[in-house]
Amino acid sequence: MEKADVIVIGSGQGGVPLAVDQARCGRKVVLFERAALGGSCINYGCTPSKALLAAAHAAGRARLAAPLGIHAEVKVDFERVMERVRSIRASFSQGIERRLTEAGVRIVRAEASFLDPQTVTGGGLQVQSPLVVINTGTGPAIPELPDLKGLPLLTNLNIFDLEKLPRCTLILGGGYIGLELGQGLARLGSEVHIVHNHDRLLNHEEPEVGEVLAEALSRDGVHLHLDCEVNEAIYQNGICALTLADGQTLRGDAALLAAAGRIPNTAALGASAAGIDLDKQGYVVIDEHFRTTAPGVYAIGDVARQPAFTHVSWEDYRRLQAILNGEQRTRSDRVLGYAVYTEPQVGRVGLTLDQALAQGHRARAVTLPMAHIARAIEWGHDLGFYRLVVDEDTDKILGATLVGYEAAEIVHVLLAHMQAGSTWKILEQSVHIHPTYGEALPSLARLLTQ
Structure with missing residues (x-):
């Protein structure tokens, strides 16, 4: 011992x-x-x-x-x-x-x-x-499907050991892992099918987030099978076949990626x-x-x-x-932000409007489409939106959802405002550089004055 x-x-x-x-x-x-x-x-x-x-x-x-x-x-x-x-x-x-x-x-x-x-x-x-x-x-969680355990399954544990690009990749799960890797493999040249048992991608986010990403993925040729269950999985002669509840059969060349949770x-x-x-x-x-x-x-x-x-x-x-060391800290004493690295990216911080209302805030949200942002138009990145959630009693920023080019970087501006206890009025008064994506954040806040 x-x-x-x-x-x-x-x-x-x-x-x-x-x-x-x-x-x-x-x-x-x-x-x-x-x-x-x-x-x-x-x-x-x-x-x-x-x-x-x-x-x-x-x-x-x-x-x-x-x-x-x-x-x-x-x-x-x-x-x-x-x-x-x-x-x-x-x-x-x-x-x-x-x-x-x-x-x-x-x-x-x-x-x-x-x-x-x-x-x-x-x-x-x-x-x-x-x-x-x-x-x-x-x-990675492995879905409980008939015969799945006998398949040569890919997860995030082994997918980065691939030597050859799969001709066709079947993905179980429309969360952030499935979407990032699915779009990535599609852009590298694989035919990608994403099977998701919810009616929208990233179903824990606001509906519009999934809608934007569905459009982006379709532009990359990704095939989406939403609100779909898998009835059977078979592996034979180097081919993986999934039979869906709607009767479709999808076939991938030994490339079935499980991305259905942790x-x-x-x-x-x-x-x-x-x-x-x-x-x-x-x-x-x-x-x-x-x-x-x-x-x-x-x-x-x-x-x-x-x-x-x-x-x-x-x-x-x-x-x-x-x-x-005797200091006063707790497990959730900082503002939480996170991102999804698809294109367009998703940048999230704090609460959505529904979450804020559920917690008892007298909350309000405003939304600015990317198509209204000069930089996005100039660079051809006009798919997505910026959304800000505020408390009407205190003017505090409660959260934001950004879907757009480099949204994972831009969202830090709002995270810093929230951590500092700032308000949307401070953001609205800020002079951001033109033309930038960050310039749209004061414009977003100004929608609250209307």
């Missing part, structure tokens, strides 16, 4: 900086990781997907440039695209290992499980510590041995200060049902570090 001051289970974007900071303070830190260092973001999520989309969107923009008078013939070197994706991923992961090692963190490359609240075992090692932090994240990586933790409660879906139950139901055990990131974004996991590390 070894002794440590801190045990971290999982090397995601919250666990790594926490382990490093604790080690640099002179504490003995042991980090368990069963897979590649860096967690989902570096290995299966943000880093490889955005590297792939860099190539895909370059190709897509060129093909769709005819309205600008540009007629391009695009040739995609898929092998080179994927080599670049994997080289960036490897570089980032190696950087994580160097960072941990230089800080003095002991890395145990094994799956970890609890023997009791203060004892963790893995790789033939038992470690005891008064402080344990769980940062194991989530993994499940927590808690099955191997042995949570019950430590007295750690899990909810009905298997997520770790925590309080406002990240404490689990076991003494001395904390959980951060999406394994604890925090929003599944890298920046949230990283902020969870900062919150927990502050709490451990």
